[in-house]
Amino acid sequence: MEYIVNLNKFQGPFDLLFHLIEENEIEIYDIPISEITEQYIIHLDRMSEYRLDITSEFILMASTLIEIKSKMLLPSFSDNEEDDPRQDLVNRLIEYKLFKDVSEEFKDWEEEELKFLPKPKEEVEYDFKFNEQILFEEINVYDLLNSINSLLKRRKIEIGREPPKFNIRYDEYSVTKCIKIIKNILKDKSKVSLMDIFKIDFNKGFIIAIFLSILEMTRDNTIKIIQDNLFEEIYLISK
Amino acid sequence: MNITEVKSAVESMLFIWGDPLDLKDIEDILQVERVKIDEAINSLILDYESEDRGIILKKFGDSYQLKTKDKNYQYISSLYKPNTHRSLSDAAMETLSIIAYKQPITKIEIEHIRGIKSSYIINALKDRGLIEVTGKMDKPGNPLLYGTTKDFLSYFGLKSLDELPKLPYDEDLRSLEKDHEGEDEDEIE
Secondary structure (H helix, E strand, C coil), X not given: XXXXXXHHCCCCHHHHHHHHHHHCCCCHHHCCHHHHHHHHHHHHHHHHXXXXXXXXXXXXXXXXXXXXXXXXXXXXXXXXXXXXXXXXXXXXXXXXXXXXXXXXXXXXXXXXXXXXXXXXXXXXXXXXXXXXXXHHHXXXXXXXXXXXXXHHHHCCCCCCCCCCXXXXXXXXXXXXXXXXXXXXXHHHCCEEEHHHHHCCCXXXXXXXXXXXXXXXXXXXXXXXXXXXXXXXXXXXXXX | CCHHHHHHHHHHHHHHHCCCEEHHHHHHHHCCCHHHHXXXXXXXXXXXXXXXXXXXXXXXXXXXXXXXXXXXXXXXXXXXXXXXXXXXXXXXXXXXXXXXXXXXXXXXXXXXXXXXXXXXXXXXXXXXXXXXXXXXXXXXXXXEEEEECHXXXXXXXXXXXXXXXXXXXXXXXXXXXXXXXXXXXXXXX
């Protein structure tokens, strides 16, 4: 059971990798990639057995290890030590380890400092609320009524009057209507730019409806959207 | 205001405030020179150092806070359970130490070092007031830069960031930084 707890504690792929390196007493600058890769993958399997979440980062590390392993199998044509395919991984491991060690020190400081207790600041805030209560004691319900009446008068609203009416209009352009418009245009022309369609009626409702229609038509495979380069004109072509 | 009055006023303000109080705020309220405040604070610190006092005056960055002495912790905790003090998780500690040393730093740089997504932890640390957004990086996407706060110093009992011990392989790290500067740009895009 202790093992499961252990697995749970890994803070990411580097953490797991470090655990393996320490467990096997491996020299970090000369990692036997083949062995480590195998053990790493066994660990991932075990983690999924225990239904622990294996995030994509763990899988990414597995593929990185396999990549390094395969690179090391290839004959090297250079004597340069910097070309060691493990170098980047080792650098990142060392940097990670650096902060992992330091974070242990942070824990000691935290524990030490937690023994010094400050006085919670909330008491000051409570005091403010107390002051507000005194303020309210001096007014009564009629003061409230007067104040709401004067407010309503100022805004020219009378209590009991009919609520204001709002008109909700139907959209001038529906998606169905816009699909027809686009289809009609494409009957005459082989391609049309998005901007030209918008020019038909440059209002918010129309542009939104056109947008939705284009998405709809693309999904139905009746048109194709093309753009030569980023930020250039977008064209529609019928299929 | 003479030094005795300043000392008394500072003590009252620190007591009622509870949180770390900025030297600047004390200065604005009392309208006396910084030297006088410094003198008053130093005198207070000396008073509290006496064995028979249960309070300590702590300095965090440019602010000061009254706290109870650690030697009395056991008595206070049997008086009441200080519930505001839940220690940080391993993941939070790891992330916080990276930010403390490498600030100002972007989320992507933190994730590069940790090898794992860290949005949740960064937000949690921000909610706890231990880190804050200190600016934006002038790179595509203008990623946010994070740094530690005054409360961070107070939480770990540090007088200033200079008190952080030097990283053991400081030299190695600097050369590493140069190595993956290019990489980071790719990731941001």
